Amino acid sequence: MKTAVIQFPGSNCDADALHAAGNVIGQDATFVWHTDTQLPDVDVVLVPGGFSYGDHLRSGAIAARSPIMTAIRAFADAGGYVIGICNGFQILTEAGLLPGALTRNGHLHFTCQPVRLRVERTNTPFTSAYTSGQTVTIPVAHGEGNYYADANTLDRLEGEGQVVFRYVDNPNGSLNDIAGIVNDRRNVLGMMPHPERAVEHLLGSADGLGVFQSLLSRVGA
Amino acid sequence: MQYKAKVYVTLKPSILDPQGRTVERALTHLNHQNVEGVRIGKYIELTLEGERADVEAQLRDISVNVLSNPIMEDVRFELEEQAVEQSA
Numbered sequence: 001m002k003t004a005v006i007q008f009p010g011s012n013c014d015a016d017a018l019h020a021a022g023n024v025i026g027q028d029a030t031f032v033w034h035t036d037t038q039l040p041d042v043d044v045v046l047v048p049g050g051f052s053y054g055d056h057l058r059s060g061a062i063a064a065r066s067p068i069m070t071a072i073r074a075f076a077d078a079g080g081y082v083i084g085i086c087n088g089f090q091i092l093t094e095a096g097l098l099p100g101a102l103t104r105n106g107h108l109h110f111t112c113q114p115v116r117l118r119v120e121r122t123n124t125p126f127t128s129a130y131t132s133g134q135t136v137t138i139p140v141a142h143g144e145g146n147y148y149a150d151a152n153t154l155d156r157l158e159g160e161g162q163v164v165f166r167y168v169d170n171p172n173g174s175l176n177d178i179a180g181i182v183n184d185r186r187n188v189l190g191m192m193p194h195p196e197r198a199v200e201h202l203l204g205s206a207d208g209l210g211v212f213q214s215l216l217s218r219v220g221a
Numbered sequence: 222m223q224y225k226a227k228v229y230v231t232l233k234p235s236i237l238d239p240q241g242r243t244v245e246r247a248l249t250h251l252n253h254q255n256v257e258g259v260r261i262g263k264y265i266e267l268t269l270e271g272e273r274a275d276v277e278a279q280l281r282d283i284s285v286n287v288l289s290n291p292i293m294e295d296v297r298f299e300l301e302e303q304a305v306e307q308s309a
Contacts, residue, residue: 103236106239
């Protein structure tokens with residue numbers, strides 16, 4: 001499995017993502033700079049967390065319009081696997097690769113804590129290593145993780161089984177306790193919690209490993 | 222011709238505005254009991270140069286596709302001619 005980790009000015013979870021997809025899983029992982037216009041030959045594109053462009057204008061808005069995104073859109077359209085984590089999720093919604101938007105947390109505070117998630121769907125390339133209904137502990141760290149979509153979009157997401165992770169104790173006010181969703185083709189995942197920060201027991205949880213193991217079992221070594 | 226644009230971005234009425242709500246609560250605590258419906262948005266200024274029709278179309282594109290997120294925000298803009306000093 002070859003993974004590209006995209007770097008924007010302000011990305012700060014890029015090294016953790018590279019460590020998880022590379023060292024921990026034992027596969028190739030490489031950084032790709034946001035001004036590049038082409039992706040290397042990879043199976044997975046990971047858009048990491050952080051504060052791209054300082055979250056100015058809106059979280060993820062400027063990154064979503066940077067040169068590499070055209071290549072990522074083409075990669076996703078061709079069926080390639082794309083994961084956006086935290087700011088990466090915000091970028092993918094801003095880019096229109098995933099529906100909805102992430103708005104200010106309902107309580108206005110930045111929240112940084114381990115949270116419990118329920119794995120709602122295991123029939124995706126990102127979650128096959130989990131069992132359906134399994135509860136996992138993965139940290140969140142965000143100020144704008146409040147998932148919003150209009151009623152029709154929300155109905156479609158629920159009806160089509162695109163809600164992949166749900167908060168057990170909603171930390172930000174997200175509609176329907178949504179923590180992570182996939183697109184209708186199920187090859188693009190966006191989630192606010194950070195699986196790359198929960199891949200070694202030393203860090204308090206290895207529950208995030210499943211996301212990377214699922215992809216590895218899908219695309220092969 | 223040079224134009225000055227003023228762009229106003231506001232959260233859609235259906236979107237919770239926790240910032241506005243917090244300010245509203247603070248105003249109540251400051252004894253402004255008759256204030257309600259506080260909503261906080263963004264004001265963006267820019268200067269554009271070109272023919273009015275072109276500039277207006279460009280400003281609409283910028284406002285809708287970059288400066289606001291139509292999923293959660295409304296946007297409106299004003300465009301006014303800016304006097305340019307003539308050089309001798």
